[in-house]
Amino acid sequence: MKHIAIISHGHQDLLINSKLGGLLGAADCTIWVKDNRPSSELKSYCEQHRALGVHYSDAKPGLGFGENNNFLFAQVEREVGFQTGDIFIVMNPDITCDIATIDAFAEQMKSQGHQLATINLYRDTNYQVPDTNIRHFPGILSIIKMPIVNSFSETYDKQKFGSIESIAVEWASGAFLGFEPEHFRRLAGFDPAYFMYFEDVDICYRSRRDLQQQVYFYPKLKAVHLAQHKNRQLFSQHAKWFFQSFFTFLVRRYLRRAKVRSHHAS
Template identity: 25%
Template sequence: MKSKPPSAFPGIDDLSVSLVVYHPDSALLERTLASFGVAWDAVREKRPGARARLDLVDNGGLPNLASYVDALEARGIVCETLSGHGNVGYGRGHNLAIERANSRYHLILNPDIDMDREALAQAIDFLDRHEELGLLTPCIVDDEHRQQFLSRRYPALLDLFVRGFLPARYRKIFGHRLARYEMRDVINGHDIVWDPPIVSGCFMLFRTEVLKRLSGFDPRYFLYFEDYDLSLRTHDLARIAYVPFVRAIHHGGGAARKGSAHIRMFMTSAFKFYNRFGWKWL
């Protein structure tokens, strides 16, 4: 029998990844999968026996990705599609994969993220060096490579309304308070920031043991605020770090730009969030 190369962490995968889709933009999803494959190559260069698993969670409308999945499997990544459950929401979709995860680290990933080639290798190295760290968040930039400030302080309702729904020309009036909410006084492209209160769900690299102790996302959120909730609960078990040399591009947009249905979901989830963690108006 031909022997298999040993994993860096025998008996478990080094990395598991969950990616939830609902009628995604096919081009962006394909770029995400391609960038993940390239980033995994960089991991394997440092850890020749490393193993990874990707669960594509189909909440509806998953396109044919056979060629991209074949390319990932050629890189030694085990790929599986979870389907047939319907549109159960973002958090519950990820939980289907998190429950199955048998890994050292688990990446919660959006289908509109392009990772830098070294992003995963650097992130895993950082987690290895800091045993107290349970969740790592990267430096995220937009399509024009401008930094997105996705680490947040606890939001007041006014902050959410101004950031999410006011036209840009009116948001300038509230520039100072938005800058504080978005932690612009400490978040930048070169300084590590420990324990930001809230981080974005578009790229959350967890120590899997911590994520499982948290039971993943709270299933009461269908969409929006599930990452705020999970961030705040993570602080009870482990530290969080913003690590700027781990970099990715995010092609996403806000709720107000996605139509009235998303606005309603945003407001419903905000109500659940504040009922759980406390209301803050101004």
């Protein structure tokens, strides 16, 4: 079973028009919608399609990205439970994906034994403009490079991966991430210290560092991501969240490294 977690922040029109990202009615699939800005239209739409495996909740509005997805993971456990072979997929409301891709994604995770994985996102429906959803971990030098390259971390060149089935990368965007449920439990989900931004960097980093499980990228599986990148508006609330989370990640990463070096020295 594929359990899809979608968080809406006023995305009711987008989700309704896209039929929940193109996944409404998918076999062996449940869709869990957490409405962070409760909408009567979205609630009604989801309840009309309850028989198709759609679940809706407007409880605890105002949570951050990570906490919302942790909430949905707990809801899946409580209401239906995870079975052997199930996959928990975090998916943005601005992603459109076909059912065949979700099925292939789940099958590839199972067959290759991957605990954490993502697909190839594009910014256009013709799959010509790649989304930078796989990256290297940011570091101190990222602060210096950011104004020059207009990015906080180095991206992978996806064109180099076109002919392969999967490859390990450092981290992948939370716009689309698939977890083996037990792996998500062992990670204790997303860290709620990140209200928005970098919770995906953090969970991929902890997966790699603490559990020796890398995130895998499947180049041949594609979906459309109509990202807004609100964090790029310098004086916006999104920019504030972005930089707070950025520095939180850097500080925690380097404190961890310092602790490890100290342990080895002793």
